[in-house]
Amino acid sequence: MNRYGLIGIMLLLFMLEGTIVPWLVPVGFGDRIVPHFVFAFVLFAGLYGSRYMAFGLGIGFGLLQDIVYYGHLMGVHTFLMGLLGYTAGLLAANKRITLVMALAIIGLATFAYDSGVYFIYSVFRISTETYDWAIIDHIAPSLFLQLIFALVFYIPARRWFERIAPRQKSGEEE
Amino acid sequence: MIEVSKHIRNKRLFVLMLGLILFIAVIGFSIADRKNLSWPENFIKDTVGFVQQWFYKPAGYMAGLFEDIRTLRTLREENEQLRQLAAAYARDKAEYNFVRNENERLKKELGFTERQQSLYKYKYMIAQVVAVSPDPYNRTIRINLGSKDGVRTNMAVTSVEGLVGIVSKVSPFHAEVMPLTELDDSSLTSKSIAATIRGREDKSFGIVSSYDDETGMLHMNKIPENDEMTVGDTVITSGFGNVYPRGLTIGTVETVQVGDMGLTKVASVRPAVDFDHLSEVFVVEVPGQEETSE
Numbered sequence: 001m002n003r004y005g006l007i008g009i010m011l012l013l014f015m016l017e018g019t020i021v022p023w024l025v026p027v028g029f030g031d032r033i034v035p036h037f038v039f040a041f042v043l044f045a046g047l048y049g050s051r052y053m054a055f056g057l058g059i060g061f062g063l064l065q066d067i068v069y070y071g072h073l074m075g076v077h078t079f080l081m082g083l084l085g086y087t088a089g090l091l092a093a094n095k096r097i098t099l100v101m102a103l104a105i106i107g108l109a110t111f112a113y114d115s116g117v118y119f120i121y122s123v124f125r126i127s128t129e130t131y132d133w134a135i136i137d138h139i140a141p142s143l144f145l146q147l148i149f150a151l152v153f154y155i156p157a158r159r160w161f162e163r164i165a166p167r168q169k170s171g172e173e174e
Numbered sequence: 175m176i177e178v179s180k181h182i183r184n185k186r187l188f189v190l191m192l193g194l195i196l197f198i199a200v201i202g203f204s205i206a207d208r209k210n211l212s213w214p215e216n217f218i219k220d221t222v223g224f225v226q227q228w229f230y231k232p233a234g235y236m237a238g239l240f241e242d243i244r245t246l247r248t249l250r251e252e253n254e255q256l257r258q259l260a261a262a263y264a265r266d267k268a269e270y271n272f273v274r275n276e277n278e279r280l281k282k283e284l285g286f287t288e289r290q291q292s293l294y295k296y297k298y299m300i301a302q303v304v305a306v307s308p309d310p311y312n313r314t315i316r317i318n319l320g321s322k323d324g325v326r327t328n329m330a331v332t333s334v335e336g337l338v339g340i341v342s343k344v345s346p347f348h349a350e351v352m353p354l355t356e357l358d359d360s361s362l363t364s365k366s367i368a369a370t371i372r373g374r375e376d377k378s379f380g381i382v383s384s385y386d387d388e389t390g391m392l393h394m395n396k397i398p399e400n401d402e403m404t405v406g407d408t409v410i411t412s413g414f415g416n417v418y419p420r421g422l423t424i425g426t427v428e429t430v431q432v433g434d435m436g437l438t439k440v441a442s443v444r445p446a447v448d449f450d451h452l453s454e455v456f457v458v459e460v461p462g463q464e465e466t467s468e
Contacts, residue, residue, distance in 0.1 A: 018305035019229035023237045030450035031310045069307035071314040074204035079197040121311040138310045
């Protein structure tokens, strides 16, 4: 599995998010269970690759999502995926990340991502719901889906990212 | 050593701030009502849409297969109902033909212009759904018709059940549909729908202006006080707003109340369309819409 194979897998996940997943989600839950599979891979890149790789992948795939599904405004996913991918990489630098830690970081980052999307849309007055409602309506159900996805792809994703970016020992600040 | 690390932290903060400013600039640029997309956007949209259609349609077909097996029991009842409905339509069809011919003759005698006569001759273009946006605040639906097929922004999109939304962005081979669930009267970009009641088209009036995510209902306001709207009525578009064509089903009235000021009534409307598993939709082309939409 080289770098291009990994990008290919992420592109495939990006396609699945908008096409197959809406059919698997039961009727009535379409806007409640929202997949963030690509974002999970961006976080894996931060945890087991390097933070620069996570930053690049986050910006790239976020921009792709913003352009392809351009509705009200552009840039939300680019900004949040890039920022959170980089932050996850920063948290994981020079540490051995276990399964539990990885899941905790992915859970927190997904929660922050969905909250960020909510706050940006409410600042620009595109959604007027309360934050409490947003948590119950879609942030929590999406988080569950995300954790299950991360659990399933933990081992292969870890292997792929560690292979293409061997972890540096220490002192890699800049 | 401390100085160096401080310097690096400041640099990181600096980059973050720069990113934030860039991000706000991009949002400010993209939130405006853009008529045309740039060529990189068109290229990416069409390339991705081309791949997406290989996934969405087969998935929908598989899901439909299971759905069919599940609904096998109720099929008989449904068939009976449809047969009765077809008989009723056949009776109405004869009546309709008479009325239409008479109407056309009268229009000709009264000297209607060509444009006025063809105002309500809508063209329905069938489109396949290609993908649905994985973002709860931006549920755009992508369809496989674009500007090369004559799709323009602000065209209405319906399914067999009723109105789905309007076309918001168009690239050469694909278009994005903003569903009714994104209607919001406080938003800058959404467009309200002038509505009426089926069977009392000239007597009822209301404006469907927002969708409430918490209840799943559309909100209809500005209904005149003496309007006889009741629970269970079918709400359709009236075509007065010049964005949506007339006669498309929106939903059914669930509650009717007196509004905040006491001068008008408000109603909540349950959408007729289920926005989740859409596979085929129709883009409604209104003759001469190019002139009116500007």
